[in-house]
Amino acid sequence: MLKKAKAAMGAKTSGQAQGLSKSVLASSHQIWLAGLGAFSKAQEGGAKVFDTLVKQGEVLEARTRKAAAETADAARGAAMSKAKEMQAVAGGTWDKLEQVFEDRVSRALGKLGVHTSADVERLSARVNELSEAVNALLKAQGIQRKAPDKAGRAAAKTASDKAGAAGKAAPAATGTAKKAEKPAEK
Secondary structure: HHOOOHHHHHHHHHHHHHHHHHHHHHHHHHHHHHHHHHHHHHHHHHHHHHHHHHHHHHHHHHHHHHHEEEEHHHHHHHHHHHHHHHHHHHEEEHHHHHHHHHHHHHHHHHHHOOOHHHHHHHHHHHHHHHHHHHHHHHHHHHHOOOOOOOOOOOHHHHHHHHHHHHHHOOOOHHHOOOOOOOOOOO
């Protein structure tokens, strides 16, 4: 009996298996046909889709370029302002360094006895004052002083010697000639 039932069942299952395989085959054939239809539609609309994608890409590229240019301009501006700031700081540092160097050189030259330009200017002003005092004394004595040339140097020396003697004899007459001089030591 078991053999008869198995045989009957085997006949039923093989019939079901054939029906199932026919339905799977029909379903796969429909899927294949749907894929061919989709491919056909994609070919028809593919050019339109491609053109649309190209236009969207161009718009996106333009926006990206504009944003990149704005960012680059902002970065360039920030870099330029920072460079100017650093240049100002460096310039101030160089000025301070230069002043320190000048002060040290001035002190070293002072220790060596080298006169500064201010010392030379004071001496020049003092020489001018003394020259005016000598001319005033010569004029008061009635002597005309000429510009010293080769022939007149001896005469100028004699006149200045006389003026020097007259300046010692009458210090109140000149006033400015004796201001900076120290009193004679005894």
